Amino acid sequence: MDVSHLLDNLNDNQRQAVTAPAAHRLVLAGAGSGKTSVLTRRIGWLIQVEQASVHSILAVTFTNKAAAEMRQRIEPMLGYPIGAMWVGTFHGIAHRLLRMHWEEAGLPRNFQILDSDDQKRLVRRVIQSLELDEKRWPPKLAQWYINGHKEEGRRSHHVAPPQDPQNQGLLQIYKQYEETVERLGVVDFAELLLRAHELVRDNPELQQHYQRRFQHILVDEFQDTNSLQYAWIRVLAGDRSKVFVVGDDDQSIYGWRGAKIENIQNFNRDFDGAETIRLEQNYRSTGNILNAANAVISRNSGRLGKELWTDSGDGEAIDLYAAWNEQDEAQFVVDRIKAWVETGGRRDEVAILYRSNAQSRVFEERLIAAAVPYRVYGGHRFFERQEIKDALAYLRLIENDQDDTAFERVVNLPARGIGNSSLEKLRAAGRAHSCSLWRAVAVCAENNLLAARANTALAAFVGLIASLRDACHGLPLHEQVEHVIEKSGLLTHYQNEKGDKAEARVENLKELVSAARNFDPDEDVVAERPEGMTPLAEFLSHAALEAGEQQGGQWEDCVQMMTLHSAKGLEFPLVFLVGLEEGLFPHQNSMQDAGGLEEERRLAYVGMTRSMQKLVLSHAESRRLYGKESPGIPSRFIDEVPAELMQEIRPRAQVSQPLYRPSQARGRSLEDNTAFGGIALGKMVSHAKFGDGIVMALEGSGPNARVQVNFNDVGNKWLVMQYANLTEL
């Protein structure tokens, strides 16, 4: 068989990686070194040369996008569809294992997936049911605690009993959460991985089966794996499979969510006889950009070592702009973009990269003023939108009425007279009988625990769900969705809602019907389709696992704006890396420890290496962020770029007079306002009825002057000065 197409246009190292004899391999692939190409051709090589069966290959990625891209590149290469090959995300593959072996995994056949928003709500309910103070144990923290333990492979019974009350509370929440999730028959993201790991680890037959089956395991973005994913790969591999991982320790930027850079650093130790192959030739950026990026990243310690190079010349200098403030910075960038377009460049060749989302606003304002179309990455994706989740909650209840998260979400949406007090009684009944809210409805009815009106309303809700379930039976998926949206009253509810968001919501609900119509389960699933899954159940899993694109349609020639994190993997001819100030980038919260700072530096490295032709760095001498104006010290990352590679557009600290003065805060000056008499912030005052208190705020003037006083007995009150008759103490 002619396999030259697998090796065309590859450099020596790439070729070595593609054709390496079977053994464990670590491919250290620098930014822009053609790693996706190597990965897909490696798979082609295994099949066409090594005669590996498609069946024997497992390819794992982090994002659906990467998985889809890999599939799309492999199929034309082989010339036939690869349905039998397992290509997917960690979560997707884990999900498939659990669907196929739900019984061994101890899950109900129709288990559903909680996304992180669902999970947070559920954690919150658990905290409330334990009567713990949400101030002291915020749901977000508890969620982080639970997922953190799961990602280290720890169930609640593995956690050593803590001595301090704070952690005791968290552990108690974790325990209760485990029980609840079990009862509801739902599974969160971390649970997918943990359960799939336990399934293969603790079940000798399955373990042997999969270890025999997957002769070749390939992993993309290996530097982003967490402990659990690493353990999972190891148990699936056993000691026969060959593991081929591709990654770049210098691009590890997800340590804060559990990724262990040590995994890539220890690969050669843990996988016997592993050999490292480096891809250092870069096909993306100019020499100047690479030299700058190399210089910055060289300050990190413990690197596996790698230096990018190119044979395509130095290119233009890197520009450095010292702006007076964030407005000036944005205007400079917009002017540069206009010049780029005027000289024939496209807008979608330009990216503005920043450390945190809050920075996008100023750029948006200036771009709008200059009538330059743009697109901001991030924000809610399709299946995460409120109205979509509402509709999905109805569908989930049809599929599984034990799902309290879905029940709570829509029991009173649209409003049907089931208020918080009735719900609280319902929850109490559920707790008392350890049953779902669905069953608690019947319990309450039998024992007359609720007001007659609430009882009727709940009975009607239960009846509604039951009738939706009946009506949907046998209908094609999209008609089920359509029916539920209409008959549940959701559509009418959003149609009647006012505001500019409402219209988009109605549109989205209709879009959900189309999504259901276009949903083709076959595309998603291999020959070993899990038996007994309804199309609806598959659709719901799909919605949770693949939240969909940010927004469709707006792709045409727009300036691209995104955080440095979301820029990973992308490339643009012209890149603006903005906000290079100490405290902002590197971010304040990451500057304390060496590890955090090194991750910030890798982020800088990622940002710089996005640029193909021209890189522009900028910082502001003064910046207004979160309502406060503060002076900015140029980021250390600027100093780490060799000066000879940079060209200063406006030399730093040359003049001290800002062009744009920071706008004066429109604070009311209190000195010239006589309405408050001698009353001022922080003073103790006395009121005839409320007693003594301290002045918290002053507002308005003349007859409208109001004062906020925190009274010792009755707390905060707003009082009109004119009538309050306060006396100073």
Place this chain on the structure above:
DNA sequence: TCTCTTACGTTTTTT
């Protein structure tokens, strides 16, 4: 039950 007020948080994001 709805609307208004107040408090809060605010690095990065995928599944």
Place this chain on the structure above:
DNA sequence: ACGTAAGAGA
């Protein structure tokens, strides 16, 4: 500064 979300009052 600003948006959101929970809580309080009408």
